[in-house]
Structure formats: structure tokens, C-alpha cells
Amino acid sequence: MAPPFSPAVVRADRVDRVALCGRTKTGRAAGGQDLITEPDDVTEAMPVTSTTASAPGFAHLLGNPWLRFAARRLGRLLVSVWVLVTGAFLMIHLIPGDPVRAALGNTAPVELVEARREALGLNDPLWQQYADYLRHLVGGDFGTSMLSGLPVSEVIGDRLPATAELAVLAFALAVLASIPLGLAMAVLTRGGRRKPVELAFTSGSVLLAVVPEFLVAVGLVYVFSVELGWAPVAMRQGPSSYVLPVLALAVGPASILARIVRVETLAVLQAEYIRTARAKRLPDRRVYLRHALPNALTATITVGGLLLGGMVAGTVLAENVFAWPGLGSTIVGSILAKDYPVVQGVVLVYGLGVLLVNLVVDVALALLDPRSTIRES
Amino acid sequence: MSELTFEDVTVRYGSGRREMTAVDRVHLTVPSGAVVGLVGESGSGKSTLARAAVGLTPVAGGRILLDGRPLPRGGRRPLQMVFQDPYSSLDPRMTIGSSIAEAIPRGAVPGAAARRDEVARLLDLVDLPADRAGCHPAELSGGQRQRVALARALAGRPDVVIADEITSALDVSIQGTVLNLVRDLHRELRLSMLFITHDLAVVRYVSDYIAVMYLGRIVEYGPAESVLADPRHPYTGELLAAARRGGPQAADTVPASVADAEPADPHHPPTGCRFHPRCPVGPLVHPDRTVCRDTAPTGDGRPHRAACHFVSSAADPAAA
């Protein structure tokens, strides 16, 4: 369900970038009358303020910018994983009342509840529970389901492949569809050309971006399964059953990404180095593909990177529409059944998935943009 | 009006491998009632020095004194600053009247009517009609905004005014009005002023003293006529040559190695004298002058001083 949460995220990044632009250019007043500016003291007027991201101390030793980037990024990943694990641990402990009583119901005998509490270690002091939790996690032990008594790791191992397939396919589809579409739209509508095309594209993409996965899914089921009978309604059976879930998951993010690609490409086409490329009298194709696209992509990834992480969580809703036997249906069932160890484990897996996607996005950005590895982010 | 003194002031940005010493042990005095022009190119640290003086940037070492006493921490500063970009220095949501009124020290002018009168007086001082107080910045031109910024600085009853590149964002035909105003204000109010710019001709027009800054250090300081007529530091000479408008360049006489030398990176300043990698009287031209690479020169205590190991030869290369 990326769309409902994404606009603010997208905008925040947008502003980030704009703020950065403003910082690198000296006082060039937008809409001002006096444009003759002597850029001066750029670096000193705007002191470097963001030092948090830099790895302290040992980073001195690393001369290679790539090594420094790797160290910094790894440090951030570790902090994020720690936050995630701690969050998952606290989640159970913040639940008001007794989670075991809640899970077993009011009719369960006191002895049973007490025994289960003891088995789960809930009677230990909090710090010891935390230490045990971390120790078990390192050993691959996610705990035991309160209802089925199965190890949570087994439940996850069972369900993860189905979800991963869905996420990876949707991820690939969204990226592969949005880039050419956005680029083509930017080229077609640059400088106010073809207003009707622009209007159709922007309104279409806004509409698709607003509709969340589960509604797209319902719509797809109605059209393709109920009315046309082309695809199976639900379950994971053979290649054709993948079509609708992947589409449902990818459509929203793809249309947002395509919009971002278009906007960024239009912005890049205004850049001075594009004018330089035109002054070299390069053919249009070369200007767009060699000069505009790589720059638009780096901007797109900066702005839209979080969207791809959001797709990981989006699987939850899509799976529930299509009765897909993945983690998404598991987590919802477990929340309703108050099977907290399972919930905890699945949240952890989803969180790790998101962090992994974010890592991939950052590495892609570092590879595409030669400045990003050196300019400490 | 008072005397502003920078004593051994150092300002650093960042930390770890990105640390950068923007201002390195600077001594500088703005005498009471005088205009000191501070010249230097981008990255020389001149704006940092200004921001440190008004408390926008913390000082890593040294002291900033006003009439021999340290500046008060927090609260109203007896220093006021006018910024480079007139489009960013006024709050677009506030009328210029309230922008100016905000800078009037609390208690100095009690009562709303008195404050209004004070705003009108300040606007009049910068040649703007008092009825403009209700305008928003968007309704004013760049030159007018810069005058409002000056009025706001004066509203703070400052002992010293710092002007940071106040004409460089303005169109050529408007720069003159602002420079004329600065000169008039100085004459009428005997303002002490630190006037920062990259343009030697502008500095010459308004300043009594000139300080030249290069990579965080003051390399030359002295009375304006003296510095311009007899530059002691080779860098000052280079700036002067660049500012001398009209006619072909005399630069053709300097060796190509000097002419094409790259400006140094402020993050990795050269050792010794920071100007040595591009100095026409340094080791680039005279290989025996290794002292420039090893030791940082210091200026002596004379009124017109230059931080160069070969001061005399700088003025007259032939004598070396």
C-alpha cells in the first residue's frame, strides 16, 4: 500500500533536493530582478552541517571513497537493524495488559497462562528478556507460535518464498515500465508541447497513484477473473496466477515513478549541461539517452527510492485479496489471533526486506552518480 | 561607535576528515568610526569571519573584542550585519516595517507610536519614503531591499556594522546607489564598518583601511591608499592587476607556471605560506626560496603590514 503513504514522502525528498540546490548556488534570487551575481564564499557561507552520517574515527584510515561509502552505509544499516529489532521486541511489551491472556482468551485457566508466560520468559526482568531475544535471534530462533506451537522460523521459511517472488516481480515490473514511459512523456511534453498528452498522462498517473493496491487488485479481479474469466481469482497455481497480483502491486508505484521520471527529466532538460550538449549539436537521441537520462535517473532514485521499499509492505494487502499463501496473509491472521511471536517475526522479516531494498537503492545511486560516494551523504 | 578587534580568531567547520579551518588565527582591527574593507576570493574565509563576529558561527579559538571587552554572549549583539542576497535577507511574509521594528532593541523605544516613528526615521535615513513601511519585500526592487536591510541593521543601534558583499547581487546600474548610501551613512553617523567584498575597486571606493584575506589568513593590512599604491604582498598585487580595468593585461609578463596555477583547495591548504603554490616571488619562480614551503610568514606590527617572507621583493620583483 505505497500510495496512501507516499505523497508526503516523495515531497519531502523533493524539498531536500531543492534545498540542496539552493545551497550550492549562491544567492541566486528566484524571480528576482538582479541576476548578476558574483558567487562568492559559497562553501563558507553555508557551513557543512550534516556530520551525523559520517562514520567517526576509523573513517580516517579509509582513503578509498568506495570503502568509506561502504563503511558508512554499513554503519547505517546496522543502526537501522538494531532499531528494527528493538522496535519488534518493544512492540510486544507495549501491548496493554497481558499478551498471553489476550492470546489464550479469558476462559483459559490461570495455570496455563502462567505456564505459557514462564515458557516465553515473560516473567524475567525486561533487560534479560531483551538479551535473550537478541541471543535467540542471532541463533536464528524467532520464537514459537502461541497457537500452533510451530517454530516461527519454520512458518516464515514456509511463507517467505511466495512473498519474495511477488515483491521481486512487482519491483522489476514497476522499474522497467516507469523509466521508458516517464522519459518518453518528458520528451514528448517538454517546453509545453502536446498539452493534451501531458494532461492525459498526469491525470491518469495521479488516478493510478491514488488507488491503493488492494483496490487495484479488486478491480483487476472483477475485470479479468469475474467478467472475462482470463485469470484465476486467487491462490498461487501456475504462472498465470502471478499476473494479477504482480500487476496490482506494481501499477501504483510504477505510475508514481513514471511521474517522477518525467518531472526529473523535464528538470534535467532545463539544465545547462543539456544546453552544452545541444551546443555540441549532438543528435536528439544522444542528448536524451546519454546526457538527460542518467541524471534524471539519479534524481528519480533519490526521490523515489523509498517507494520501492514501500512495495515490500504493499504485498500484505495484495496477498489478502488474492489469498496468496505468503507472509502477508500470515501476519494479518496472527494479529487477529494475537499470536504475537509470529507477528514479531514477520514484522522483522518485512523490516529487513525494506532495509535491503533501501540498501540496493543507495548502492545503485552510488554507482550511477559519481559525486555521491565522495560527497558524504 | 566602537573599535572591533579580532584577536587570534580561528573558525573550523565539520569534523574528522572533512574538517576545514575556514579562518586561521586572524588578527584584525576595525578602528572606531572607520570603514575596513576586507577583500578576498571565494573560500578565503571572509564571510566566515563576519558570521563569527555576529555569532552565527562558533569560534574555535581566539577572541572577538569590542572596545577591548568580549562580546556579550546571547541576547542582542552590538554588531549588525547586512547580507549579500537581498531576496533572502527579508522575511517575505513580513512588512518591511515590522522587519525593521523587530530589530529595534526591546525597551529602547517604548510604545507602538514611537516605534513607528523610529521605523520612519530609519527608512528616511536610507532614502526610502516612510509610507513604504507597509510594503512586503516582493514589492521592492533589489536595491530598495538592500536599503531596507541596511535600515534594519541600523535599527539595532549597532556599534559596528558588517556588510557582506552587499552589492554583488545587484545590477550594475543599482550598485552605485547602494555604495553612495554606504558612504553617506558612514559620513553622517561615523559608523564603524567591516565591508566585505571580492572587488578591489569597490573596496577602494568606500574604505579607509584594506585587509586582504587568502585561504583563511590575513595576508596584508594597511591604510587604503598605502595598500593600493604600494601592495606589499604578491597576492594583493595579483588582485590589483586583475582589478585594473581597461587596456591589455600586464599578466603576460608572469611565468606561465604562475599564471596557470590552480587556486588551492581550502580543505587541504598548502603548508607554510599558503600562497606559495601560485606565488610569483615564491619557490615556483625562485627554487631556492624553500622557506615559503616550510614556514608560515607573519606580518610585523607596522601600520601597513604584509605576511610574506619576501615583502620587499613583492613590491619590486627586480630587486630580488
Place this chain on the structure above:
Amino acid sequence: MTSRARWAGVLRTPVGAAAAVLLGAVLLLAVLAPLLWGGRADEVDTAHILAPASAEHWAGTDNLGRDIFFRVLVATRTSVRLALLATAVGVAVGLLLGTLPLLLGPRLGRLVTAAVNIAVAFPGLLLALSFAVIFGAGASGAVPAIGLAIAPAFARLTQTLAASVAGRDFVAAARIAGVGRVRVLLRHVLPNIAEPLLVNATMAAGGSLLAFAGLSFLGLGVQAPDYDWGRLLGEGLNGIYLNPAAALVPGVAVVLAGLAFNLVGEAAAKAVGPRTATAGGRKRATDDARPTPTPTPTPTTAVPVRPQQSAQADALLIVEDLKVSFGPVTPVRGVGFTLGRGEAVGIVGESGSGKSLTALAVAQLIERPGRIEARRLELLGDDLLRTPPRARPRLLGTSLAMVFQDPMTSFNPVQRVGRQLAEVAEQHLGHRRGPALARAVDRLRAVRIPGAARRARQFPHEFSGGMRQRAMIGMGLMGEPKLIIADEPTTALDVTVQRQVLALLADVRAADDVAVLLISHDLGVVEQVCDRVLVMYAGRIVEDLPVARLRDGARHPYTRALLGAVPDLATDRDQPLVVIPGRPADPAAPTPGCAFAPRCPLADDHCKRADPALIEDGSGGRVACWHAEQRPEPAPAAATEGEGR
């Protein structure tokens, strides 16, 4: 434009108006529907259980025979109310987290920022699910869950907006004036970020509406017997084969309501955006002209512009009656000049004078919607207006070199410098990759870049500003240029570096007899490089004279004023600088007479009525002034007030 006018403008756009109407309808329905149809929605009809859509029940009935269509209408209130509640929670928490860094100061503030950045990395749904675990399933748990899930993104937005405002000089000025942190936040920061925040809160409301539908659909939101759209949708999905309408109608309701919030936000963002989101943003390609949409009559300048007759034979570039227009605005109107082989000509003028546009027009680099018209525009004897487009790239790509103002932005940041140069040889000279790169290295060496081979493998950001500008000149030398057009090539450089670049331009010119067209606002720069100066004002050339005569032989009052307005090392320190009263002419509002007349000390009624032609003065110069023979009085000292009043 005031903020009220801008918000009203939103409603006048078709999208904005439609969205506002839609949103109004949704809100109205939320208030009225339960009052009007509450009874019918809860009416149990055991005779018609799970009935498909019919004339009686438009969307069919549910498992108790209740009318689904009315249930959807009535559910509007619950859905909207819960979404707004969740948004309020999210916005409040986000606003608090977002403004904390400003209040806490840099050290603690950084901690808050880092925490928010980590939280933002996790998708909202995941956060909402986790919080739903804590708060429990049900509406009262879902409201804080969704609220807290929105909060990080909103906090991040607030932080970046606030930081960008806090970095501006007016906040620094307030701090210097002794204004405290809380007061700075309330008086300076919040008013300046309120509009984009409001826009985003609107969109966030749309987002939480959809999110709530999602949670309810999963069974984690509203619990029976209450119902909202998500719950109705979830119930309807089970019977989608029997009665698709039961799933589709609540779905459509969710989409429409979500769209209403989002579109209102989008439309408002467009209205608010230009001032906040893109402030200080990208520089337009045409920095000399900022065409405004206000329709103004095209100036009817029936002034004959006489081409220069001299040296037509070996003319490299001939421009006659050049006009550049953007819609109704014509920032360049009737420019004509000739450039001989190896000649260096400077164009001088203030911003808005059309000098850069003239250069771009000559180089055929004006982009739509700009339009070029000219009686003659010839380079090396080729008619640029009529040359078949296919033949042009080679001619322009090899004989014409461009140098732009800002070396920071005129190289492609993600391509190595060497490749960017080599491209020209590959494209126009038919070189293969290797030889092209070799030529690039050679050209970098020619523009005196030390370690050229190593430098060619570097990216532009590894070059200093001066070196980049030299590399730019080197790029022009990849072909065999006959003309270098340099648009403010040294404006962005330090004075000492500026000298290096100008010296290099002079060397290149001397070595290969290349003509130079130098655009600058700085007469000093033009004097150093050029033989001849063209002074432009308001889109026209007002004077054309040899550089040697500039200081004492200028005849146009504007040229003379320009010379006096900028101090040089010989300016009398005891005299005030010459002041040009009034504002630079606005290309969007041309006057019938001489454009300089409103600022000219010599202007009379005739000047205000008739535009003087650019006529030759018999000694190699041209001037467009009715009073070219007259010298003005020495500038009066009181002229300072000119611009202000």
C-alpha cells in the same frame, strides 16, 4: 500575489475546481448521510439476503439483507471522521518532531533528525501494522496507528522545509537582532512553511483515508457492528462472483474520496509551489528574459535598422533585424551587427537587456516556446535561417564554440570530462572512440590543463571552477571553430581566475584567428578582450563603438552612465558614483519611445514618443539616441534618491 489570491486561483483551474467540488460533496455526505439514510442502511431484510444489484437495491444486499448502497453512503461519516482524526494525530506528532531540531539547537536536533530519518525508511503500512498490534485491532487502535505511521514522513517534510527557511538570511538577521528560538520559529519559520505543510496535510488526509480502508479491509480497523468503506469492501469481496457491485461500490467511494483530498492538495501545491518548493531552484535557460504571462501588445518598432556596410566581404557573422520572442514578450527586438573574421566583439548590458538571448539566438539554441525571427542571420556565408536542418549540426558543431556562464553546471555531472569532449569528434569528425579521446586530451593540454590525460578521466566535480571553464573552451576547440560565443564566461569565477580564462580566450583567438562574441555585464572584462563593444538596453543595441573610444567617446547617455556607475581603481573617492535612476526596463512592458527615456537625464517629450534608430556616426560607431551630440551635466549628487522613489 497575496496568499489569498493564490488560493483563490486554485479554484479557478479546472482540476482545482473539480477537486474542490468533489471534496465538498464528500464532506457534505459525511455530515448528512447518516441523518438521511441511517435507518435504511441498518434495515434488516431477511427476504433479500445477499441479493445481487437490482433496481431496488442498487448495489445489492449483504448477509442480513441490508442495502449496500445506502450503507456505503452512511459509511462516509465514519470513514472520513476516522481519517481526519488519524491525520490530526499524524500532523501534530510530525509537526512536533519536525520543529524540535530548531528548538533544541544543533546537537540534540541532529539526534531527532537521525531518528526521523530511520523511521521514514520503513513503509507506512508496516508501521501501521506494528502499531495496530500494540493498540489492538479496532477503530480506536487504528487511529493512533495510522497517525503515528504518517508522522515520520510529515516530520521529515517539516524538518527539511524548516531547515531551508532557517538557513536563509532573514532568520540569521533575526537571530543577530536577538530574537529567541521560539519566536524565530513562530514568527519567521512557521508562516513561511505553513502553505506547503497545509497542502501536504490535505494529501495526508487522503492517504490516511485509503490506509484506513486498507486496515478495515484486513479486519484490523473498524469492527462490527460499526462499518466503514474498507469493511464493506472486505465483506463484498467474498461474494464478488455473485454480486460484484458489493465490492465495487465501496471501492469506488474510497477512490473518489481519496482522489478528492489528493487533487485538492495537488492543485494547491501547484499554486503554492513556485514560491516554496522551487524557490531558489533551477535557473532558466534564458536568464536574460523572464517572460511573464501578462499579455502586452507586441511592440511596433518600425525603426529601420541599417546594416553595417563596412567589411561585409569577409564577414563571419551577419545579423540583421534579429527578434527573439516568447509569446507576447519580445526581449530582443531588431538587433543587427556584423562580425569579421578574427574580430572580438563584446555585448554589454544589464540583466533583461537581451544580450544572452542574442547570443543564444545566433547559436540557434533558443528552445521552444522562444521564437527567432531575422531578416538575415548568416554564419560563414551559410544562411542559418534556411540551411536544411541536417546540414547544420556539422557547421555549428565544428565552427561555432560556446562557453557558458556557470562552469559548475555546464558539464554533465555523471560523465567523464574526456568523454564529453571526445563526443564532439565522434559525432562531427567521424573519429572512433580512441582517436577522439586522444584529441580530447590534446585539446585539454592546449587549454593548459595540467595532467591532461589524467584529468580527462575525471568527473567535472573534480575540477576547479577555472579549470572547468578552460575545459569548456577546450571542448569548443575540438572542431575548428571560427567563432567562440562566450556568455558571461567569467562571472562565476574569482578575479584572479577570471584573468586566466580571459587570457586563454585571447590566446586562442590570436593563435587561430578565431572571432569572439563576448557577452558580459562588466565593461572591464569586455575592454580587456574585445575590439568593439555593443551596448544593449531593453532588447536593442543602443551604441556600437570601438573599445578604444569607450572611456571618452561614448555618445549614448546609458553607456556613459554604465561607465560611471561602477567604481574602478581611478574613480574619484570624493564624488558620489553616477546613479541611473529608476529600474531596468521590463521587456514585458515596452514603451513607445526610447526605452531608456524614463531613466535618461537628457530625455524630452520627443524621446518618449519616438524610438531613435541606430545610425552610423561616420567614425565607425553607431548610436541610437536623439541627443547623441549632447553631453549631460555632471551627475548631481542628490541623484541617490532616484531609484528609491
